[in-house]
Structure formats: structure tokens, C-alpha cells
Amino acid sequence: MNELSVPRPNSLDAFWMPFSDNKYFKGTPRMLARAEGMHYYTPEGREILDGTAGLWCCNAGHGRVEIVQAIQKQAAIMDFAPTFQLGHPIAFEAASRIAEITPEGVDRVFFTNSGSESADTALKIALAYHKARGESSRVRLIGRERGYHGVGFGGMSVGGIGPNRKQFGALLPYVDHLPHTHLPAKNAFAKGEPQHGAELADALENLVALHGAETIAAVMVEPVAGSTGVLVPPVGYLKRLRELCDKHGILLIFDEVITGFGRLGTNFGAERLGVTPDIMTMAKGLTNAAVPMGAVAVKNGVYDTIVNGMPAGIEFFHGYTYSGHPLAAAAAIATLELHKTEDLPGRARAMEPYWEDAMHSLKSAPNVIDIRNFGLIGGIELSSRPGKPGARAMDVFRRCFDKGVLVRVTADIVALSPPLIVENAHVDRLVGTLDEAIRAEAA
Numbered sequence: 145m146n147e148l149s150v151p152r153p154n155s156l157d158a159f160w161m162p163f164s165d166n167k168y169f170k171g172t173p174r175m176l177a178r179a180e181g182m183h184y185y186t187p188e189g190r191e192i193l194d195g196t197a198g199l200w201c202c203n204a205g206h207g208r209v210e211i212v213q214a215i216q217k218q219a220a221i222m223d224f225a226p227t228f229q230l231g232h233p234i235a236f237e238a239a240s241r242i243a244e245i246t247p248e249g250v251d252r253v254f255f256t257n258s259g260s261e262s263a264d265t266a267l268k269i270a271l272a273y274h275k276a277r278g279e280s281s282r283v284r285l286i287g288r289e290r291g292y293h294g295v296g297f298g299g300m301s302v303g304g305i306g307p308n309r310k311q312f313g314a315l316l317p318y319v320d321h322l323p324h325t326h327l328p329a330k331n332a333f334a335k336g337e338p339q340h341g342a343e344l345a346d347a348l349e350n351l352v353a354l355h356g357a358e359t360i361a362a363v364m365v366e367p368v369a370g371s372t373g374v375l376v377p378p379v380g381y382l383k384r385l386r387e388l389c390d391k392h393g394i395l396l397i398f399d400e401v402i403t404g405f406g407r408l409g410t411n412f413g414a415e416r417l418g419v420t421p422d423i424m425t426m427a428k429g430l431t432n433a434a435v436p437m438g439a440v441a442v443k444n445g446v447y448d449t450i451v452n453g454m455p456a457g458i459e460f461f462h463g464y465t466y467s468g469h470p471l472a473a474a475a476a477i478a479t480l481e482l483h484k485t486e487d488l489p490g491r492a493r494a495m496e497p498y499w500e501d502a503m504h505s506l507k508s509a510p511n512v513i514d515i516r517n518f519g520l521i522g523g524i525e526l527s528s529r530p531g532k533p534g535a536r537a538m539d540v541f542r543r544c545f546d547k548g549v550l551v552r553v554t555a556d557i558v559a560l561s562p563p564l565i566v567e568n569a570h571v572d573r574l575v576g577t578l579d580e581a582i583r584a585e586a587a
């Protein structure tokens with residue numbers, strides 16, 4: 145394939161782009177047309193090093209022929225099968241392959257098409273579980289400030305990002321939030337898990353005291369908050385949250401949409417952090433993002449309770465036309481095969497010390513006020529320009545792109561998550577370019 149075979153749009157008007165400043169983009173479009181390995185290519189053929197694995201998702205690198213062929217093969221065998229009271233073998237196979245790498249006992253898998261759908265599905269499973277056990281008073285859902293769980297009404301309500309919520313009215317009732325775990329005064333420039341802040345989990349006790357444990361269904365957190373700027377959990381924090389949930393009969397949900405599939409050097413964040421949730425969401429890396437797919441894995445007891453605890457008929461009234469879609473299932477199986485044969489978690493683990501040093505080498509660049517890292521995730525926080533939050537990091541994004549490197553920015557934080565096949569030379573180029581882009585302002 146060469147650049148000439150990439151079709152050019154006649155007009156940019158019709159496509160209302162998600163998560164984008166449409167007016168700005170359409171004035172100065174930046175397009176990606178092709179991807180291979182560690183790189184994207186623009187329609188003009190310019191090579192862009194992918195510092196973000198697409199959007200935290202292409203963990204095995206781009207254009208993997210094994211995944212492409214699996215999708216092509218499945219498309220020719222069976223394009224689609226309805227999901228009501230019918231199954232198809234490849235979805236069962238994909239679920240079993242996922243269950244092979246989830247924490248022990250978290251082995252029942254419900255398919256969705258995205259992280260947002262996974263978040264809403266997980267919340268509905270939690271509510272259905274308590275209902276099936278006869279504890280219908282447990283309807284309260286608890287998230288965390290600076291949590292991101294997608295854009296459905298459930299995930300958005302439990303998520304804790306002001307700007308995500310304020311356009312959309314009152315959202316779900318009976319939702320509370322734990323404090324976020326970002327403590328810059330104590331933990332700035334911490335490497336890996338920060339030392340301070342485990343006690344922030346105790347805020348759950350306050351909510352229990354306020355509302356009564358018998359009203360609380362679930363707590364949902366990301367093991368590492370990604371989209372709000374890489375917030376790594378303080379040592380012991382998640383264990384404490386687990387203990388409190390157990391004490392009060394509250395389900396613990398991990399949103400592993402970013403932290404799953406090797407990103408933290410283990411299959412899931414749960415493994416790296418030594419805490420097993422009752423329910424975990426996933427998406428992104430599940431299919432290497434080649435076909436949209438998400439999933440929710442639950443403890444066997446949660447599944448059994450719902451499946452056996454509801455009257456005959458449809459026991460959990462939830463699902464999507466495309467749950468377990470054959471093409472996505474094929475992509476997931478091929479991806480999980482690469483995950484295993486190429487030991488992607490092991491590669492991430494082996495690269496982590498180099499990655500950590502590279503991230504922290506940016507400490508001396510101007511306006512850098514914090515650096516955070518864990519697994520193959522990095523966050524470089526810049527001070528904001530007075531009255532212009534986000535503008536400084538946005539400039540860094542543009543400069544990097546112009547120099548052939550893709551980074552992601554959120555507020556004034558540069559968030560990095562390269563494909564797990566990244567090599568030292570890629571890390572050097574990524575960090576070198578970022579360093580130049582940050583220094584360009586002061587020059």
C-alpha cells in the first residue's frame with residue numbers, strides 16, 4: 145500500500161468529530177492514514193512515532209498481520225450472528241481466552257463494544273447482583289474524583305471529571321465520589337507507586353457512615369487513572385479499598401480499560417497491584433483496537449447469583465446487538481494469542497526501568513511540575529499558563545506532531561502509553577522530541 149491509495153475526503157464538513165475542537169481541526173486538519181508497527185503515517189507519507197498506542201489500545205503494535213488475517217477469515221465465514229438466545233462458537237472461544245488471563249475466579253465474561261459500554265454494563269451487573277440476592281436497597285454507586293469511565297450515563301455519572309458532566313444535566317442519582325489520589329505536595333516526582341495516600345481509601349467509611357452500607361452497591365475505580373493524567377495508586381490504597389468493600393458487602397469494580405492486557409507488565413492491573421476485584425471492565429487492548437470490543441469479567445459467584453437468582457426467562461436484561469461480534473471475537477482471539485506468544489506483559493515489564501528513567505529525565509525541562517510512571521504509562525505534568533489551562537500541553541502536542549511524534553494531552557498533562565513492543569530507540573526518540581517540544585516555549 146502506498147500513500148496514493150489513501151482516499152482523500154472531499155469535504156470535512158459532515159463528520160462531527162468526537163472529543164475534538166471541530167472548528168479548530170477543520171481549519172488545520174491533522175490526518176493519519178496508515179499504521180504499521182510503532183508508527184502512523186500521514187496521507188503525505190510522513191512517519192509519526194506512536195507514543196500513545198493509538199489511544200492506550202494498540203498494545204501489540206499496528207497492522208499485525210495475524211489479527212488482520214483472523215478478521216478477514218472470520219468475515220468470510222460468518223459476518224454476524226444474532227445475540228438473542230443464540231450463540232456462535234467464536235464468542236465462547238474468545239470469552240474462554242479472556243478467562244485464562246483474568247485473576248483466578250473472575251472467569252465469567254460479558255461482551256460489549258467499548259469501554260463506555262463495559263462501564264455501564266459493570267454498574268448494571270452490580271445492581272442486578274444485589275437485587276438477585278434480595279438486597280434491593282443497595283442502589284448507591286461510588287466512583288472517584290478524576291475517574292474516567294467513558295461517556296455513557298452510568299460511567300459518566302460515576303466518573304469524576306467536571307467538564308465531562310456539566311453539559312449534561314443532573315446525571316444518575318445516588319452517586320457519590322471518593323477523593324482522588326493525586327497528592328502533589330507529598331508525592332511529586334514519585335517513581336512508580338507513590339508512598340503517600342493509602343488512607344484516602346478510608347473516605348469510603350465516611351460514605352458508609354453517611355448513607356449506610358445497606359444502600360451501597362459498588363465502588364468503581366481505575367487501578368491507574370489514565371485519562372485524567374496518569375494517577376498511580378498510592379502503595380496500599382487499593383488493598384485498603386478492597387478490605388473496606390469486603391467489610392461492608394460492597395462490590396469492587398476495577399475499570400481495566402487502560403490497565404488491562406499487559407500495560408502494567410501483568411495481564412491486568414489487578415495482578416500487578418495484588419488486589420482482585422469482583423468485576424472488571426476491559427476494552428481497547430482486547431482486540432488491539434482492530435475491531436471495537438469491550439468486555440466485563442465477573443467473579444463466578446456474581447454470575448451464579450444473577451443467573452440462578454432471577455426468575456426463568458431472560459435472567460439479565462442487558463446486551464448489545466454486537467455483543468461478542470464474530471469479527472471482534474476473531475480479533476480478540478488473535479490478539480490474545482500474540483499477548484501470549486510474544487509475552488507482551490513480559491516485554492512491558494522488561495522495558496519499565498528504562499521507561500521510568502526516560503520519563504524522569506524530563507524533570508529538568510522548564511514548566512515540568514510532576515512526572516508519574518507505572519508499567520508502560522507515563523504522565524508529564526506542566527504548569528498551566530495563567531488563565532489558559534491546557535494551552536501549554538496542547539502546544540507541546542502540536543510541536544511533537546510536527547516533529548513526527550504522537551503524544552496525548554489532557555489538561556496540562558502529557559500522557560504516554562506506547563505499544564508494548566516499544567524499543568529503547570523509540571523511547572529515546574519519544575523523550576528527546578518531547579524534551580525539545582517542552583523547551584521550545586522557553587527558547
Ligand code: PMP
Nearest residue numbers: 258259260292293294399401402
Ligand atoms: N474507562 C476507561 C478507564 C478509559 O480509559 C476509557 C477510554 N479512554 C473508557 C472507559 C471508555 O472507553 P471507550 O472510549 O471505548 O468507550
